[in-house]
Structures are given as structure tokens and as C-alpha cells.
Amino acid sequence: MSDLSVESAPSVRTRMRSERMQRLKRNKLLYLMIIPGLLFFIVFKYIPMYGLIISFQDYKPHLGITGSEWVGWMHFDRLFHDPMFWTIFKNTLLLFLLNILIFFPIPIILALMLNELRLEWFKRTVQTIVYIPHFMSWVIIVSISFVMLTQDGGIINDLLAYFGFTKINFLMSEDWFRPIYILQVIWREAGWGTIIYLAAMAAIDPQQYEAARMDGASRFRQVWHVTLPAIRSVIVVLLILKIGDVLELGFEHVYLLLNAMNREVAEIFDTYVYTAGLRQGQFSYSTAVGFFKSFVGLILVMMANWLSKKFGEEGVY
Amino acid sequence: MRNTKKWFLLLCVMALSLSVFAGCADSSNTGSNAPNSGNQGNSNNGGEANAGGNGEEASDDPVQIEIMLPMKEKEVPSDRLELLMEEMTNTELTFQWVPDGNYDEKLNAAYATNSMPQVVYMKNQSTFTQYKEAMRDGQFWEIGPYLEEFEGLSKLKESILNNTKVDGKIYTLYLGRPLARQGMIYRKDWADNLGIQEPANVDEVYEMFRAFTEDDPDQNGQDDTIGLTDRSDLIYGAFKTVTSWFNTPNNWGEKDGQLQPEFMFDEYFDAMDWMKQLHTNGYMNQEFPVTSKEDQRNLFYNGTAGVYIGSMQDVNTLYNETIKNFPDMEIDVAAFIDGPNGDFGMWTIPGYGNLIMFPKNTIETEEELRDILAFFDKQMTPELANLMFWGIEDEHYEVVDGKANAFADKADQNAREVKGYKDSLIGEPETNGRYDGYHDLAARVKAEELILEMDNHLILDPTAALDSATYSDSGIRLQQLINDATYKYILGDIDRAGFEQEVDNWRSQGGDQMIEEFNAAWQANQ
Incomplete structure (x- = not known):
């Protein structure tokens, strides 16, 4: 028994290896084309990870990574005892949940609606119009909102005043920060997010719709029973990817909205890393904060992937 | 056929990977440039041991100097003056405008x-404080001992250099600025219309x-004006000047024989209450905590607001821009605003606007x-200073x-060609011999007189030359707690108890330590 396995295992392995070699040979050009992408990830994603070392050091630029003193978990310890930590953690997670619960379904709904449009030129026009905001920088979007929402002559507050309501302090209130944040995200990204869904919908076999119609399915039933199941795996993959960006809430966006009056709800990990690291020169500490953030992100992705496999979907790895 | 296709594909792949490599190579090149150019300057002059010494250039090769400095204009200044400066000083200058x-x-x-260049500007006092530890660590040249070798540099004022000392050593050159120049700029025509005299105390x-x-x-028969226009800056905006009017100490003050931060003084609350009332009654722009400097000034330019509190030297800009919209407008300044008990004082900067340091790893x-x-x-x-x-x-x-009179009709050209260099010149008129400014705007002439007069009423920061490890380490973060609380108090989001609570946070997060350290340093100095 044991003899057998000892004998057979290498032969199986060699066969597999030779098969793999053959496949490699056959598609060598395709594999060659991966190289630039691989290089990109190695150079810009993996090599920089070397810098994470400084989160365990008392990093002094002139001493460099090799010469700085090791301090173990000191910076993480400080982070978990930082009175701001739980505020930041809560703010980050809340914005993330808003992103998943409110923003994520919107491109799907929009794509479904666009998919149902019969006039081709109308559909294309609408599509183009909803894409455009994606190409605007956050600076512009936040500035436009600022001009519209300000109490000193902003159009929305002027309208409120005209109809006899009291003016609302949108820009400097803790209550309005999150709604404004998510509305801006929706305005900028919803249209762009439809692209992949629309592509997935275009790939659905029209015969399925014909069959559904024959069975007397209404438009809504067709959407429910044909379109949605067909794009389900796309939705799941995109959801996992979205969760991967969990804590990438857009530094620029939040930083622009942040001010003294809403810091309690608006300070997130990204803005905190910026203030602590670049503005105050605490390089090791801010690296530790960033490291922790990425770690949480990794755990969430793994959880989402595991869940999706549990439910019989494919997952991203 | 098949072969050509193959080769084509291979070429594509190679081109792609090459471009990736090229990208990397580029970035690593620029990274190593800075130290290289430094070494060149060094090797050129390394042979002549007597180079410098008495400040004279012995060699004919221009010295290469790379300088990083802040730029207040939106565009990089043209290199016109740079070329003249290089000629005058036998240097090859590279400015990194940021x-x-x-x-x-x-x-x-x-x-x-x-990757710091040979010469770095510091921007202001708080950036300088952050680098104190690096200076102690020997990262920057201690230039104190060299100053007397140079005829010009030895003229720099000792009192101001003292404010820049770290453990008694001088590491920096300074850009001199008047000690106190804060005051109010207001629409004289509005005051005249209402029969208001120049205010002399906080009630007025x-x-x-x-x-x-x-x-x-x-x-104009419409309710479309406000009093004050302010911005999201508690120091160079209105607030700090107002605290001075209420005789609050400058950052730190003495109480019960101990140094304490300004916000533990009742006067600080008086100033906040005063601002709060302005805000509640709508006498100032409601969203000042999110107002930019430009928006703040626009409110003055477009005739919405009548008063600007800040540097009185801004009166020219405010006048020039506002008169475009209101040809009949008149402008005036006021500085001596007495507090509730009749005293006047004004907070002061430590005599410098910016500092210059010399990193050791690029100057070898x-x-x-x-x-x-x-x-x-x-x-x-005077020659180079005036240029x-x-x-x-x-x-x-x-x-x-x-005196020098900058051509008003060439304001744009001046901004493009001169402003950047103007903001980077060391010393002050008394020491570098440049011309004083000639002003024909009456309000500016008055402002300059007031600035000189205020020198006798300065509120000094007792900690300017003192040290606190906690302050260098987390001073900015801790100050943010107080700044946020101050805004919230003025806007009525928190009351005095809420503010005190933030002060308690400040204390427990390092403030108490800071108080202790400053007091220890203060006692030792006395």
C-alpha cells in the first residue's frame, strides 16, 4: 500500500508537470503578456510593502529603515489607546455601511432601468449623461455643493427661506455630513457603476426573454426571473471587490468635506493618517494606522469571499 | 504569416514591459538627482580650502544651490530675477517652489x-518646532558659529535669532517681519455715512x-450688509487679534506663578463670548469656520462686509480691489482697541515670518x-536685497x-516676476539695507505708523524660546482639540461646560505634561 503510493505519486506529479509545461508552451505568448501587469504589481504594490516595517520602528529618516530603532507593537498600542481611535473606527465603518447599503444597489437599479429602455438613442444619451460626473474631480464636486448649500446665498437655503422654512446649516453640522457624503458619491459614481452591469445584461440570451414572455411574464417578472439571476454572479464579484475597498472611502472627498464643526463624524482613517503622518511628521505611527486599516480590509474581503462561496457563488479567488 | 503575427505580438509585449521599466527608471533618477547636484557643488569647490572663509568666492565656478521654499502665488515665478541673482552671486540656483x-x-x-535639497525654508513657527528634535539629532547644520565670518549675516538681529535657538544653538537664518501688524481695516465711507468715529475700544x-x-x-435701502468678514483661521483671521483686545495672553501666560495656556484664562472666554454674540446676531459671515481667505476678502470687495480684521498691511489689496466696484469708497485702519478695563496689547510673532535651515545629508x-x-x-x-x-x-x-514705490499699474507683472523672491529674502530693511516701501495710500501710511507704535504694546509669548517635548511631538494634534472647541463655542454648539470638558481632554492627552515641561523650562530660564 505504502509502496504503491510512493511509486505512483511522482509519476502523477511528473505527468501533471509535463502537462502544465505543455500548456505553458502552447500559450507562451499569452503568458508573456502577463509580464507587464505582474511587474506593475511587484513594483508598485509589493515592493512598497517593505515600508510597512517602519510601523514597528521608531523611524528616523536619517537612520533609514535599517538603522531605526525597533519598538515592537508600541505604535499599535498607542493607536488602540488613542481616544480618537473608536470615533475614527466607527466613522469609517458607518461610511462603509452607507456605501454598501445605499450606494451599492443604485447602479444595479439604474442599469436595470436603462436596460428596459426601448429607444436606442435615448438610452445612449442618458448613459452618457450619467457617466459624465465620474470624470469630475472631488474638488469640483465639493465646491459645487458648497456653493449650493452655503447659508450665505446658497440656492438651496435661499429656496428654503423663500418657502418659509428656516435655513439649514448643511456644511457645518454633524447630522448632515453623512447624507451629503453619500449623495455626492451617488451623483458621481452611480452612472459609471452601471457599465459592467449593462455589459453583463447584453450577454443574456434573448431566447430566455422570449420564453418568459411566452409563459406570460410581465416586464417586472422578466427582470426578476431572467435579468437578475443572469447577472447575479457579477453582482457578487463586484460586491466582494467593493468590500475590498472597504476602507478606501476616498481620502480626497472626505478631507474636502472635513471641518472643525463636523470632525466628530467625518474623521476617518485616511484623513487621520494624513494629519498624523504628513502634517505632523509622525511617520511610524501613521504607517501603523494605515497598516491596521488594510488589515481590517483584508479580513472583510476574506469574510465576504467565504460567504459568497457558502451561497454557491464563485468568489474572487 | 503566422511568424509575422508572432513577432508582432512579441514586439508588443516587449514594448509594454519596456515602458514599465522606463517609468521606474525615471522616478529613481529624479529621486537621486538632488543629492547628486549637491555633490557636484562640493567637488567643484572641495579643492579650494579657502573658499568661503571671509565670504568671498575664490573659485570662478558657480556654486550650485538647490532651494525648497513655499510659494504664496498660484504660479511659479518667472526666472527673470533668478538669472540676475545668479549673475550677481556667481551661483546656479534651483528653486523648488511648493x-x-x-x-x-x-x-x-x-x-x-x-530628499531634502541643500536649503529648506520652514514655513512658520510650528513647522520649525516639529523639527527641533531633528536639529538636536544633528540633522541640520548649526550655523551660529559661522555667522560672524560673514559681514552681512552678522548683522541679523540677535534678539530674533535668540527666538530660534534650540538648546542655545542657532540653526537658522530668518526672514524678518514686523512684530505685530494686526488690526482692523474698515470702510471709512460707511462709518462716515452713519457718523461713526474710529473705534477705540471693544464696545465701539x-x-x-x-x-x-x-x-x-x-x-441703498436694503438689508444686505454685515459687519465683519472672517475666515477659517483662528490666528491670522480675526479671533487671535480679538483675544488680544481682551488682553488674553499670547499662547501662554502667567497665572498664580505658573505658565498656563491662553484658553485657561477668563479673557479667552470673554473674547469667545464677544465673537459668539457677533455670530448669533448676524453681524459677521455665518459660515466663517469654512470660509476661505479668498471668499472672506470677496465679501469685502463686493460691499457685503465693512470690516476686516487681520494684518493691516493688507489694506492696499483690499482698497485696490474694492474701489473697482465702489469708486467712491474710502478705507481706514484702526489698531489701538482697548479691552474692557482700558488696557491695550497686541500679540506678536517672534520677529520672523519664516526660517531657513541647512540639512547635513545634502551639505556634506x-x-x-x-x-x-x-x-x-x-x-x-542692498543690491541683492532690493533686486x-x-x-x-x-x-x-x-x-x-x-523709498521704493512699486508700480501699481504693473501689479500683475510684479506678482509674476518679483513676489516669490520678495517672500524669500532674509533679514529686514534695517539689516539688509533694502528700501523701505513708499506708500501713497493714506490708510497704509497710517497702518505703518500704527505698526511701529504697537511695538511698545506687545504681548509676548513666554514660551517662544522654551522647549517642551510633548509640544514638538503632539502640539498640533492637541491644538486641534482646542481650535475645534473654540469654533463650536462661538457657533453655540457647546457651552462653557462643554469647552471645559475639551480642555480636560487636552490635559489628559498630553496637555498636563506640556504645562509641566514648559514650566520647568521657564523656571530654569529665570
Whole structure:
């Protein structure tokens, strides 16, 4: 028994290896084309990870990574005892949940609606119009909102005043920060997010719709029973990817909205890393904060992937 | 056929990977450039041991100097003056202009990656404080001992250099600025319309804000004016100046024989209450905590607001821009605003607007340092000082009564060609011998007189020359707690108890330690 396995295992392995070699040979050009992408990830994603070392050091630029003193978990310890930590953690997670619960379904709904449009030129026009905001920088979007929402002559507050309501302090209130944040995200990204869904919908076999119609399915039933199941795996993959960006809430966006009056709800990990690291020169500490953030992100992705496999979907790895 | 296709594909792949490599190579090149150019300057002059020394250039090769400095204009200044400066000083200058708004960020990034050039400007006092530890660590040249070798640099004022000392050593050159120049700039025509005299105490200022808001100062029959225009800056905006009017100490003050931060003094609350009332009654722009400097000034330019509190030297800009919209407008300044008990004082900066430091890892030898200091030494001669500060005579300015008058009709050209260098010149008129400014705007002449007069009423910061490890380490973060609380108090989001609670947070997060450290240093100094 044991003899057998000892004998057979290498032969199986060699066969597999030779098969793999053959496949490699056959598609060598395709594999060659991966190289630039691989290089990109190695150079810009993996090599920089070397810098994470400084989160365990008392990093002094002139001493460099090799010469700085090791301090173990000191910076993480400080982070978990930082009175701001739980505020930041809560703010980050809340914005993330808003992103998943409110923003994520919107491109799907929009794509479904666009998919149902019969006039081709109308559909294309609408599509183009909803894409455009994606190409605007956050600076512009936040500035436009600022001009519209300000109490000193902003159009929305002027309208409120005209109809006899009291003016609302949108820009400097803790209550309005999150709604404004998510509305801006929706305005900028919803249209762009439809692209992949629309592509997935275009790939659905029209015969399925014909069959559904024959069975007397209404438009809504067709959407429910044909379109949605067909794009389900796309939705799941995109959801996992979205969760991967969990804590990438857009530094620029939040930083622009942040001010003294809403810091309690608006300070997130990204803005905190910026203030602590670049503005105050605490390089090791801010690296530790960033490291922790990425770690949480990794755990969430793994959880989402595991869940999706549990439910019989494919997952991203 | 198949072969050509193959080769084509292969070529594509190679081109792609090459472009990736090229990208990497590029970035690594620029990264190593800075130290290289430094070494070149060094090897050129390394042979001549007597180079520098008395500040004279012995060699004919121009000295290469790379300088990183903040830029207050939106565009990089033209190199016109730069070329003239190089000719005058036998140098090859490379300026790295960094927008003022994110200068500290760029500075820290350069430091973290060891890519500081030979000469770095600090931006302001708080950035300087952050680098104290690095100075103690020997990261920057201690230039104190070299200053007396240079005729010009030895003229720099000792009292101001003292404010820049770290453990009694001088590491920096300074850019001199008047000690106190804060005051109020207001629409004289509005005041005249309402029969208001120049205010002399806080109640009169308050009354002016009220009248400017409620009594239709522009007489257009509409309720469209406010008193004060302010911005999201508690220091160079209105607030710190107001605290001075209420006789609050400058950052730190003495109470019960101990140094305490300004916000533990009752006067600080009086000032906040005063601002709060202005805000509640609508006598100032409601969203000042999110107002930019530009928006703040626009409210003045477009005739919405009648008072600006800040540097009185801004009166020219405010006048020039506002008169475009209101040809009949008049402007005036006021500085001596007494507090509730009749005393006047004004907070002061430590006499410098910016500091210059010399990193050791890019300046490797004393000779090289001397060569670079020689360049700054020439900035202390009238020829170079005037060129940098005023530009080219008869093109950017003219000399009237021994003073320089910048051509007003060439304001744009001046901003493009001169402003950047003007903001980077070391010393002050008394020491570098540049012309004083000639002003024909009456309000500006008055402002300059008031600034001189205020020198006798300064509220000094007792901690300016003191040290606290906690302050260098987390001073900015802790100050943010107080700044946020101050805004919230003025806007009525928190009351005195809420503010006290933030002060308690400040204390427990390092404030108590800071108080202790400053007091220890203070006792030791006395």
C-alpha cells in the first residue's frame, strides 16, 4: 500500500508537470503578456510593502529603515489607546455601511432601468449623461455643493427661506455630513457603476426573454426571473471587490468635506493618517494606522469571499 | 504569416514591459538627482580650502544651490530675477517652489524620504518646532558659529535669532517681519455715512459691527450688509487679534506663578463670548469656520462686509480691489482697541515670518556650507536685497524720497516676476539695507505708523524660546482639540461646560505634561 503510493505519486506529479509545461508552451505568448501587469504589481504594490516595517520602528529618516530603532507593537498600542481611535473606527465603518447599503444597489437599479429602455438613442444619451460626473474631480464636486448649500446665498437655503422654512446649516453640522457624503458619491459614481452591469445584461440570451414572455411574464417578472439571476454572479464579484475597498472611502472627498464643526463624524482613517503622518511628521505611527486599516480590509474581503462561496457563488479567488 | 503575427505580438509585449521599466527608471533618477547636484557643488569647490572663509568666492565656478521654499502665488515665478541673482552671486540656483497650502506636507515627505535639497525654508513657527528634535539629532547644520565670518549675516538681529535657538544653538537664518501688524481695516465711507468715529475700544467696535449690519451703511435701502468678514483661521483671521483686545495672553501666560495656556484664562472666554454674540446676531459671515481667505476678502470687495480684521498691511489689496466696484469708497485702519478695563496689547510673532535651515545629508562639508551661506550673505547687501524684494529699478519700481514705490499699474507683472523672491529674502530693511516701501495710500501710511507704535504694546509669548517635548511631538494634534472647541463655542454648539470638558481632554492627552515641561523650562530660564 505504502509502496504503491510512493511509486505512483511522482509519476502523477511528473505527468501533471509535463502537462502544465505543455500548456505553458502552447500559450507562451499569452503568458508573456502577463509580464507587464505582474511587474506593475511587484513594483508598485509589493515592493512598497517593505515600508510597512517602519510601523514597528521608531523611524528616523536619517537612520533609514535599517538603522531605526525597533519598538515592537508600541505604535499599535498607542493607536488602540488613542481616544480618537473608536470615533475614527466607527466613522469609517458607518461610511462603509452607507456605501454598501445605499450606494451599492443604485447602479444595479439604474442599469436595470436603462436596460428596459426601448429607444436606442435615448438610452445612449442618458448613459452618457450619467457617466459624465465620474470624470469630475472631488474638488469640483465639493465646491459645487458648497456653493449650493452655503447659508450665505446658497440656492438651496435661499429656496428654503423663500418657502418659509428656516435655513439649514448643511456644511457645518454633524447630522448632515453623512447624507451629503453619500449623495455626492451617488451623483458621481452611480452612472459609471452601471457599465459592467449593462455589459453583463447584453450577454443574456434573448431566447430566455422570449420564453418568459411566452409563459406570460410581465416586464417586472422578466427582470426578476431572467435579468437578475443572469447577472447575479457579477453582482457578487463586484460586491466582494467593493468590500475590498472597504476602507478606501476616498481620502480626497472626505478631507474636502472635513471641518472643525463636523470632525466628530467625518474623521476617518485616511484623513487621520494624513494629519498624523504628513502634517505632523509622525511617520511610524501613521504607517501603523494605515497598516491596521488594510488589515481590517483584508479580513472583510476574506469574510465576504467565504460567504459568497457558502451561497454557491464563485468568489474572487 | 503566422511568424509575422508572432513577432508582432512579441514586439508588443516587449514594448509594454519596456515602458514599465522606463517609468521606474525615471522616478529613481529624479529621486537621486538632488543629492547628486549637491555633490557636484562640493567637488567643484572641495579643492579650494579657502573658499568661503571671509565670504568671498575664490573659485570662478558657480556654486550650485538647490532651494525648497513655499510659494504664496498660484504660479511659479518667472526666472527673470533668478538669472540676475545668479549673475550677481556667481551661483546656479534651483528653486523648488511648493504651494504654500501644502508646504508642511511636502516638507515632511522630503524629510521622510531623505530628499531634502541643500536649503529648506520652514514655513512658520510650528513647522520649525516639529523639527527641533531633528536639529538636536544633528540633522541640520548649526550655523551660529559661522555667522560672524560673514559681514552681512552678522548683522541679523540677535534678539530674533535668540527666538530660534534650540538648546542655545542657532540653526537658522530668518526672514524678518514686523512684530505685530494686526488690526482692523474698515470702510471709512460707511462709518462716515452713519457718523461713526474710529473705534477705540471693544464696545465701539461691537457697535460698529451692529450699525454696519442693521443701519444700512451703504444707503441703498436694503438689508444686505454685515459687519465683519472672517475666515477659517483662528490666528491670522480675526479671533487671535480679538483675544488680544481682551488682553488674553499670547499662547501662554502667567497665572498664580505658573505658565498656563491662553484658553485657561477668563479673557479667552470673554473674547469667545464677544465673537459668539457677533455670530448669533448676524453681524459677521455665518459660515466663517469654512470660509476661505479668498471668499472672506470677496465679501469685502463686493460691499457685503465693512470690516476686516487681520494684518493691516493688507489694506492696499483690499482698497485696490474694492474701489473697482465702489469708486467712491474710502478705507481706514484702526489698531489701538482697548479691552474692557482700558488696557491695550497686541500679540506678536517672534520677529520672523519664516526660517531657513541647512540639512547635513545634502551639505556634506563645511566648505560647501560656507559657499551657500555666502549666497545668503549677499542677500544682506542692498543690491541683492532690493533686486529680490522690489525687482528691477524703473521696471518694477521707482525710488521716491529714498523709498521704493512699486508700480501699481504693473501689479500683475510684479506678482509674476518679483513676489516669490520678495517672500524669500532674509533679514529686514534695517539689516539688509533694502528700501523701505513708499506708500501713497493714506490708510497704509497710517497702518505703518500704527505698526511701529504697537511695538511698545506687545504681548509676548513666554514660551517662544522654551522647549517642551510633548509640544514638538503632539502640539498640533492637541491644538486641534482646542481650535475645534473654540469654533463650536462661538457657533453655540457647546457651552462653557462643554469647552471645559475639551480642555480636560487636552490635559489628559498630553496637555498636563506640556504645562509641566514648559514650566520647568521657564523656571530654569529665570
